[in-house]
Amino acid sequence: MIEVKDVHFTYPNGVEALKGVFITIRNGDFVAIMGQNGAGKTTLVKHFNGLLKSTRGEILVDGVNTRDVSVAHLARKVGFVFQNPDHQLFCETVEDEIAFALKNFGYKKNIINRRVSWALNLLGLTQYRKTSPFMLSGGERKRVALASVLAWNPKIVILDEPTIGQDYQQKEKLRQFITQLRAQKKTMVIVTHDVEFVAECNPRVVLMTEGKIVADGRADNILTNYDLVTKASLVPPQVTQIFMKLSDLGLPSNVIDVHEARKILLNLSGVS
Amino acid sequence: MTLIETKNLTFTYPSGMKPAVEDVSITIEKGDFVILTGPSGCGKTTLCRCFNGLIPNFYGGKLEGDITVAGFNVTKSSIHELARHVGLVFQNPENQLFALSVEKDVAFGLENFGVSRDEMRERVDWALQMTGINELRERAPHELSGGQQQRVAIASILAMRPEVMVFDEPTSFLDPLGAQRIFEVIHDLNKKLGITVILVEHRLDLASRYANHVIVMDESRVVLDGEPRQVFNSEKARLIGVGIPKATRLYQILRENGVKLSKVPINSEEASQLLRKILTHD
Numbered sequence: 001m002i003e004v005k006d007v008h009f010t011y012p013n014g015v016e017a018l019k020g021v022f023i024t025i026r027n028g029d030f031v032a033i034m035g036q037n038g039a040g041k042t043t044l045v046k047h048f049n050g051l052l053k054s055t056r057g058e059i060l061v062d063g064v065n066t067r068d069v070s071v072a073h074l075a076r077k078v079g080f081v082f083q084n085p086d087h088q089l090f091c092e093t094v095e096d097e098i099a100f101a102l103k104n105f106g107y108k109k110n111i112i113n114r115r116v117s118w119a120l121n122l123l124g125l126t127q128y129r130k131t132s133p134f135m136l137s138g139g140e141r142k143r144v145a146l147a148s149v150l151a152w153n154p155k156i157v158i159l160d161e162p163t164i165g166q167d168y169q170q171k172e173k174l175r176q177f178i179t180q181l182r183a184q185k186k187t188m189v190i191v192t193h194d195v196e197f198v199a200e201c202n203p204r205v206v207l208m209t210e211g212k213i214v215a216d217g218r219a220d221n222i223l224t225n226y227d228l229v230t231k232a233s234l235v236p237p238q239v240t241q242i243f244m245k246l247s248d249l250g251l252p253s254n255v256i257d258v259h260e261a262r263k264i265l266l267n268l269s270g271v272s
Numbered sequence: 273m274t275l276i277e278t279k280n281l282t283f284t285y286p287s288g289m290k291p292a293v294e295d296v297s298i299t300i301e302k303g304d305f306v307i308l309t310g311p312s313g314c315g316k317t318t319l320c321r322c323f324n325g326l327i328p329n330f331y332g333g334k335l336e337g338d339i340t341v342a343g344f345n346v347t348k349s350s351i352h353e354l355a356r357h358v359g360l361v362f363q364n365p366e367n368q369l370f371a372l373s374v375e376k377d378v379a380f381g382l383e384n385f386g387v388s389r390d391e392m393r394e395r396v397d398w399a400l401q402m403t404g405i406n407e408l409r410e411r412a413p414h415e416l417s418g419g420q421q422q423r424v425a426i427a428s429i430l431a432m433r434p435e436v437m438v439f440d441e442p443t444s445f446l447d448p449l450g451a452q453r454i455f456e457v458i459h460d461l462n463k464k465l466g467i468t469v470i471l472v473e474h475r476l477d478l479a480s481r482y483a484n485h486v487i488v489m490d491e492s493r494v495v496l497d498g499e500p501r502q503v504f505n506s507e508k509a510r511l512i513g514v515g516i517p518k519a520t521r522l523y524q525i526l527r528e529n530g531v532k533l534s535k536v537p538i539n540s541e542e543a544s545q546l547l548r549k550i551l552t553h554d
Contacts, residue, residue: 036447037418138363139312164444165363167311167474168515193447196477196518233449238477238518238540245544249551258518262525269531269550 001026002048002156002187007057009043017043018054019211027155030178030188032198032219035208036233041191042083044208045158048189049078061156076105079154083161083191085145089133094125097133098148105152119147122177138165156187163194171197199223199237199256207232224254275436275468276300276323280337283318283327292318294492295337302435305462305469305482307500309514310489316472319489320438323470324358325351342435356385359429363441365421368428369413374405377413378428385432399431402465403457419450426457436468437461448478455479477517480504481539488514501536519543 002025009018017040025031033041046052047059050066059066066074082088091097098119102112120126123143128136133144142165149157163171171194178188178201192198198205198219205222207215209232215222223229224240236244237256247253251268255261281296293315300306308316321327328335329351339346342357362368371377378399382392400406403423408416413424422442429437439458443451459482461467473479480486486503488496490512496503503509504516505524519537523546526533531550537543 037445037450137313165312165441165474167513169311169513171515172513195448196515230449233447235448235452235478238543239522241540242519242522242543242547245540246547246551249548258522258525261522262529265522265526265547265551266529266531 001060001062002189003060004044004047005058005060007044007047007054007059009040009047009052010055017211020057021211021213023206023213023216025187025189027187028182028185030182030201030203031190031206032201032203033189033191033206033208034193034195034198034232034234036193039208039232040211041208042160045080045160045189045191048156048158049080050074051080072104075101075154076152077154078156078158079149079152080158081146081149081160081162083164085133085138085141088145088148089141092132093130094120094133094136094144094147095129097144098151101148101152115151115153119151122150123147124173139167139170142166143170150181154186156189157181159188159190161192161194162190163192163197175201193234195223195229195234195237199239202257220254220256223256273302274299275302275304276339276341278322278337278339281319281322281339282336283322283333285318285331285333288333291492293322296494297337298487298494298497300468300470300485302468303462303466304485305459306471306485306487307476307479307483308470308472308487308489309474309476310495311513314489315492316489317440320360320440320470320472322346323436323438324360325349325354326360355381355434356432357434358436358438359432359434361422361425361429361437361439361442363444365418365425366414368425369421372412373409374400374411374413374416374424374427375409377424378431381428381432395431395433399427402430402461403427417450418445419453422446422454423457426454426461430461434467436470438470438472440472441474442471443473443475443478451475451478455482458482474515476504476515477519480517488512500538504538505536 004021004023007018007021010016035041047054050071053067089097091100095116098116099112102115120129125143125147133141162174202219205219206213207222215228223236229236239258239261240256243251243255244253277299279297282291283293284291310316322339323341325346335347369377371380378396379392400409403426405423413421443454458469462469480500483500486500487494496508504520509516517538519539523533523536533546537546
């Protein structure tokens with residue numbers, strides 16, 4: 001569980017990135033933190049694994065104040081996948097990259113091998129086992145970064161903009177293994193402004209603007225609130241936009257998913 | 273008028289085991305707004321590098337077949353020569369900007385071409401105006417937001433008055449409203465100035481409304497090439513896993529269930545109009 005209590009954060013250059021954030025993320029939650037560029041999303045999640053320490057207020061991870069423990073200690077529990085994989089990758093081969101943290105955590109060689117193979121397979125990277133991460137495309141490097149974190153099996157997984165530069169199929173895979181990880185009772189936090197991706201996952205959405213949380217609730221409640229969404233520099237999902245334009249015909253305005261849309265439209269058009 | 277034409281274009285990087293672009297034959301007309309899409313690693317960026325001569329002039333490797341851009345045979349022209357006709361805008365504007373002010377960044381390319389001072393001023397003003405960043409001219413690019421930086425990058429290419437502009441996932445790092453504004457700038461360049469646009473993009477929900485031509489690549493080859501409606505609605509697009517607009521997806525799902533809209537929609541306006549007809553039995 002992550003408890004964020006009145007957290008403020010000011011960068012050394014004076015930019016006030018968080019201005020009093022309260023949020024509780026329970027075990028097994030799936031949360032999408034959304035909002036415009038510069039809203040403070042990444043700053044907030046960097047507090048979850050202790051990379052940043054709040055200027056004021058406190059963060060508790062399973063009851064432990066992140067101030068009282070090292071990032072290395074928190075890392076076992078909280079895995080963080082950066083937006084830009086190049087901030088994370090440095091080994092000569094993909095395999096070494098994934099094994100790196102496992103070695104640091106002191107796992108035995110046979111366990112490391114098994115975990116590495118598992119992670120490579122999960123992310124469709126087996127063919128690149130011996131390849132340098134820097135020979136891979138941006139999307140592939142992103143998957144290597146993700147594999148290296150998932151390999152040590154952290155309880156909480158934070159993904160910062162996981163869909164950037166990913167094509168539709170990879171997003172679909174990402175969605176599938178978020179579902180898998182949730183089935184394993186992991187807590188998932190994603191930072192994103194990919195509205196269509198969120199519409200397909202339907203997580204809890206936390207909306208931020210200018211260093212504060214302005215909304216917190218179900219995706220189909222928040223993404224369909226036009227004023228709120230626009231204020232956060234997002235656009236409603238395309239299905240929602242279609243339904244909004246037909247609201248005078250009595251169509252509900254809180255639809256974000258195509259399959260939900262199909263059910264309603266088939267009902268209304270009298271075809272079953 | 274045909275502006276870009278490739279015939280059986282095949283390219284292999286110096287270190288490549290197999291071609292990154294294979295047997296590509298396409299035609300792009302002057303004034304086209306082309307979306308180039310396909311799974312990552314399919315060869316989109318490589319193809320774009322052929323358009324402005326970075327391939328083969330900079331990257332080396334083996335190029336076969338023919339490619340003509342704005343009347344130039346790419347294999348026989350220098351990057352310098354082609355840069356006047358074809359501008360390339362990257363995913364991350366930080367890789368492209370480096371001057372101390374927006375104005376200087378936009379003027380930089382022109383200085384390299386030996387454009388006169390008066391003309392330079394005129395072109396910089398015009399490019400800043402067209403991209404809507406005139407009020408940012410004195411600012412330092414690194415202090416700007418991602419969306420503003422991307423406009424600076426676009427302005428600095430635009431100032432060279434290219435006939436073709438290639439945008440390689442220019443909005444990946446931007447939030448949806450920021451992305452939409454960039455697409456609108458690109459749309460303006462295409463509509464008002466007649467610049468031929470090639471946009472590499474995965475976010476088809478946002479970008480599709482602007483295009484008149486869609487090219488889909490998969491495993492180094494062009495697998496679909498045509499009008500947006502026809503491409504997005506094709507069986508092949510679904511099989512490759514192209515992220516077609518949700519409006520088009522809704523059309524397909526309804527059709528499978530016996531409700532047929534009179535046309536294939538590619539954006540929310542079209543879809544809502546077509547649905548209105550069905551729902552009001554019009």
